[in-house]
Amino acid sequence: MDSALQPPPPKTRRRRKDARPAEIIDAGLAEFAEHGFAGTKLEDVARRAGIVKGTIYRYFDSKDALFEAALKARLTPLIDEVEQLVATFPGSSTELLRLAMRLAYGRMFQPDAQALMRIIISEGRRFPAITELYHRETVAKGRRMIAAIVARGVARGEFRAGAAADLPIVVMAPAIMAAVWKMTFEPFDPLDLEKFAAAHADLALDGILTRGVTAL
Amino acid sequence: MDSALQPPPPKTRRRRKDARPAEIIDAGLAEFAEHGFAGTKLEDVARRAGIVKGTIYRYFDSKDALFEAALKARLTPLIDEVEQLVATFPGSSTELLRLAMRLAYGRMFQPDAQALMRIIISEGRRFPAITELYHRETVAKGRRMIAAIVARGVARGEFRAGAAADLPIVVMAPAIMAAVWKMTFEPFDPLDLEKFAAAHADLALDGILTRGVTAL
DNA sequence: TCCACTAATGACTTAAAAGTCATTATAAAG
DNA sequence: CTTTATAATGACTTTTAAGTCATTAGTGGA
Secondary structure (H helix, E strand, C coil), rough: CCCCCCCCCCCCCCCCCCCCHHHHHHHHHHHHHHHHHCCCCHHHHHHCCCHHHHHHHHHHHHHHHHHHHHHHHHCCCCHHHHHHHHHHCCCCCHHHHHHHHHHHHHHHHCCHHHHHHHHHHHHHHCCHHHHHHHHHHHHCCCHHHHHHHHHHHHHCCCCCCCCHCCCCCHHHHHHHHHHHHHHHHCCCCCCCCHHHHHHHHHHHHHHHEEECCCCC | CCCCCCCCCCCCCCCCCCCHHHHHHHHHHHHHHHHHHCCCCCCHHHHHCCCHHHHHHHHCCCCCHHHHHHHHCCCCCCCCCHHHHHCCCCCHHHHHHHHHHHHHHHCCCCCHHHHHHHHHHHHHHCCCHHHHHHHHHHHHHHHHHHHHHHHHHHHHCCCCHHHHHHHCHHHHHHHHHHHHHHHHHHCCCCHHHHHHHHHHHHHHHHHHHHHCCCCC
């Protein structure tokens, strides 16, 4: 059932200079996500990539080098155009926020994004340069995006000002918790992403929408 | 400046049969939190505990055994009485929710609790039994507590029913994100806990409170 | 004060995984 | 078809850290 999917590994040697690095990186990312940096064996990475350990060293100088290369290669920066979108979006801020949340959920739960996140959380402290890069290209941009959306909503009178509007990251926070939950407790206490995203939107919107009358 | 705080390690051997295990566990927990399971060297644990590697084996059979013992020893279960509290609390559900949030923030950001959390997130997949224990004693109880509070609020007409009330964990989610944030991005983008907790309460409450009139 | 028990030591063995390199075999060029 | 360059191999060395144990020395009891 497993071997039926992959083409059975060719018995003959193959020289594939330009396909190798990406394959090694894929294999490495998967192993690093599963076992952490220290727990990953290059022999396992090699096996997963269908090669032999020595071959890795033709393309990467060391385990460290592979680790950095893998993360850098698979780190997809948030496109800056998202900010453009916020500036030119025609609809209501509620629609815009919902759109942003859909984008966030659609993206954060991709296997690759999850692997990256897990690695950053687990190993980030030991690789500050990479954490900083990840933060700059992903986290900070996401934060700015939410801030822009909330600011727009407040400016147009659709969202109320207040503590949440001052620290807009709190609006997206549940999505991040969901990601962490999935990578940790999913086997024991699975989380229904659809329902969760709905609950998140429900909570966030009714917390941030202006209303005619405020109770209490 | 470092050596001024600790009493300088005694040059003479000391026999301290009953103090050792806890000291080794403390040292181990710190090292595991910092370097992960595979990345932790028992020699470093020993140095941190002011002993020598061999001594660890007098008290623990293996690295694995120390790891499990350390986590189990420092895992403080949420007390079941919290549910009692919910049942007998005299004030409004808003007050009760705020109280629960204060408890959660007060507890989750203790160094020990943070270390535990970081280890569970990083290593949990490889130690399912411990993850399950952590989930049962901490996560599930916390979840039940929030659910009880929200249910009470809905029953008393203070909180509105809806998606968020159906999945009450979303109400606490931002606190968990804050914990993850602190353990990962604090050096690059520090998070002001006071402000964050306020923003969280602001968002959550205004999302969950019933109101006379609902806009849009 | 001395003895006996055992906590603690540190030098040791073992295991495992990182990293190296001479050899082999593939593919592309002539 | 042959040659040449080099990607790939796998057996190798080195390094690192887990785990062992005979020896040493604190400590509580006689």
